[in-house]
Amino acid sequence: MEEKKGVERFSISVEPDLVREFDSIVERLNLNRSKAIQQAMRLFLSEHYWSKIEGESAGAIVVVYDHGIRLAEEELTDLQHGFREVINSVLHIHIDERNCLEIIAVRGEAVKVKELTEALERSKGVKQIKHTIVTIE
Numbered sequence: 001m002e003e004k005k006g007v008e009r010f011s012i013s014v015e016p017d018l019v020r021e022f023d024s025i026v027e028r029l030n031l032n033r034s035k036a037i038q039q040a041m042r043l044f045l046s047e048h049y050w051s052k053i054e055g056e057s058a059g060a061i062v063v064v065y066d067h068g069i070r071l072a073e074e075e076l077t078d079l080q081h082g083f084r085e086v087i088n089s090v091l092h093i094h095i096d097e098r099n100c101l102e103i104i105a106v107r108g109e110a111v112k113v114k115e116l117t118e119a120l121e122r123s124k125g126v127k128q129i130k131h132t133i134v135t136i137e
């Protein structure tokens, strides 16, 4: 890492396809890579800020998964039973023949909600996860 007049330079390794996709959006938005990465980092920080806070949190976790994958549904259900103390309700939408979307409404200890999102990320068949979590004073 090299420090220079208020900026820090670092190098990262990225899959070529991801770089191509990233660059095409960067170009469309009239940005450059550095500016776009800074925006992405700020977004990442704001999205994950709640996860280091202790106390009460509430929000929604959206999970897209492939129910055609063996045991994916069972694993997700077992997992959610294990976190029933922070799960208020779940809305299930059958997107197409294979894909399901679940909106998991959560409320409880931020630490526990974080554990849940991490467990969902590791879960079988899960393709995408997005969450909006707020902290409650």
Ligand code: NI
Pocket: 067, 092, 093, 094, 095, 099, 100, 101
């Ligand atoms: Ni379904």
